[in-house]
Amino acid sequence: MNVNIQQLAVHMGGTPVLEKLDLDVVDGEFLVLLGPSGCGKSTLLHAIAGLIDVEAGAVHIGGRDVTWADPKDRAIGMVFQSYALYPTMNVERNMSFGLRVAGTPKAEITQRVARAAKMLQLEALLARKPAQLSGGQRQRVAIGRALVREAQVFLFDEPLSNLDAKLRTELRRELKALHRELGATMIYVTHDQVEAMTLATRVAVMRGGRIQQVGTPGEVYARPANMFVAGFLGSPSMNFIDGEVSAGGAEPGLQAILGIRPEHLALHAAGGGRPEAEITLVEAMGAHEVVWLDLQGHRLAAIAPAAGTHQIGDRVGVQMDLDRASVFDPVSQERIDLRAGAFRHRTR
Ligand SMILES: Nc1ncnc2c1ncn2[C@@H]1O[C@H](COP(=O)(O)OP(=O)(O)O)[C@@H](O)[C@H]1O
Ligand SMILES: [Mg+2]
Incomplete structure (x- = not known):
């Protein structure tokens, strides 16, 4: 019924x-x-x-x-x-x-x-x-x-x-x-x-x-x-990063919050041209590890295979799978149907 x-x-x-x-x-x-x-x-x-x-x-x-x-x-x-x-x-x-x-x-x-x-x-x-x-x-x-x-x-x-x-x-x-x-x-x-x-x-x-x-x-x-x-869903929680999404061309960007899940961040060796972050904590979870990062003042969690290669203090290049990210309005906190392709995080 x-x-x-x-x-x-x-x-x-x-x-x-x-x-x-x-x-x-x-x-x-x-x-x-x-x-x-x-x-x-x-x-x-x-x-x-x-x-x-x-x-x-x-x-x-x-x-x-x-x-x-x-x-x-x-x-x-x-x-x-x-x-x-x-x-x-x-x-x-x-x-x-x-x-x-x-x-x-x-x-x-x-x-x-x-x-x-x-x-x-x-x-x-x-x-x-x-x-x-x-x-x-x-x-x-x-x-x-x-x-x-x-x-x-x-x-x-x-x-x-x-x-x-x-x-x-x-x-x-x-x-x-x-x-x-x-x-x-x-x-x-x-x-x-x-x-x-x-x-x-x-x-x-x-x-x-x-x-x-x-x-x-x-x-x-x-x-x-x-x-x-x-x-509320996901553990660790989705990462929220404030910044702007460019509307294309030379127009000023739109203030937005990028939401990206820890499993959609991939860590690489530093120096490859990707945004760089410092590892602040590594939590071993058995099947995988949670790597906590400081990306220019933004605290982020990434899920990485449990290879045991990440150490506190290391610098890594962060790759974000922006196709799977969400974009939110910073005032209403509602989802905005915008592609996150051109997101720039705020430098703190
Ligand atoms: N008998 C009651 N008298 C006054 N307030 C109540 C009473 N029962 C529940 N509430 C209030 O109603 C709200 C919702 O409670 P409830 O439905 O039990 O929440 P949940 O099941 O999601 O934990 C809470 O703020 C609670 O304090
Ligand atoms: Mg209840």
Whole structure:
């Protein structure tokens, strides 16, 4: 089912948290809401789920106006960061609780729980209590609870952030596989850019209650709509260099900020006619190294193969792949659709 949000406004404790927010989630997609802590991601998810009242605007799920519908009438399943399992019930009863309350026939409950348990590899654990499960298994049970309700739209609020790094990667892969298998619409909240890039069919980047850009992970990474999106995605962050872009001929250049990712800088021996920089720090990352540079007062990060040849204090020639750079307006910080071909950085 698609989820359509129009001009949504939500106030919390009298202050606006979301304002005039529009978002179209396409049937069957995995949409990730990505943004820093406090930007309103959970609030938006709660508004879709019907857990909070909205000030203005509308929420449609599957074409139906559910702005004022009860959470249980929205065909949604929600999975939170905390698992919220009943400690005294075993896995089977935790998963089936909602169905039993709703009076679903016993045979159907058994069948649905068996199917969900198989998908989530919980079959061997059905008799266990939550205390006898690992964090990853508990989160699978929480997902199972949403699965057995045969939700059409799944809402996830940072479901992996309580897990250690290895489990997080594992469960991330399983979630992606589950999405493929179910074909259901998923809306997933996270502040973790790696989760967003790996899980999403599309990412909506949020800041201060507003959606900054919606696009495929590739689009938002390669063509960020503004400097916030550009800086939020990628590690180390995109380099920003102020200077000017010449409009061609003898005309004065246009003040601009060049945004170039660390992997789009290549380092060469000094003296080849390229802009020269001094290496200020080298961070070994295993597969590659991050080389920090001072280019005439501009601090830049470059990603280089882990050859171990770069030393602090060395001078290098810097080659920028300007075809893959972005150009931003220094005042509005918005992307300008200009070719970076003739960029000149400011000398400091
Ligand atoms: N119950 C509340 N009362 C007042 N302000 C709230 C309440 N809940 C959230 N907020 C505020 O709303 C903003 C968005 O919160 P939230 O949606 O939880 O952000 P996120 O999930 O992106 O971290 C924050 O500034 C937060 O302080
Ligand atoms: Mg939150």
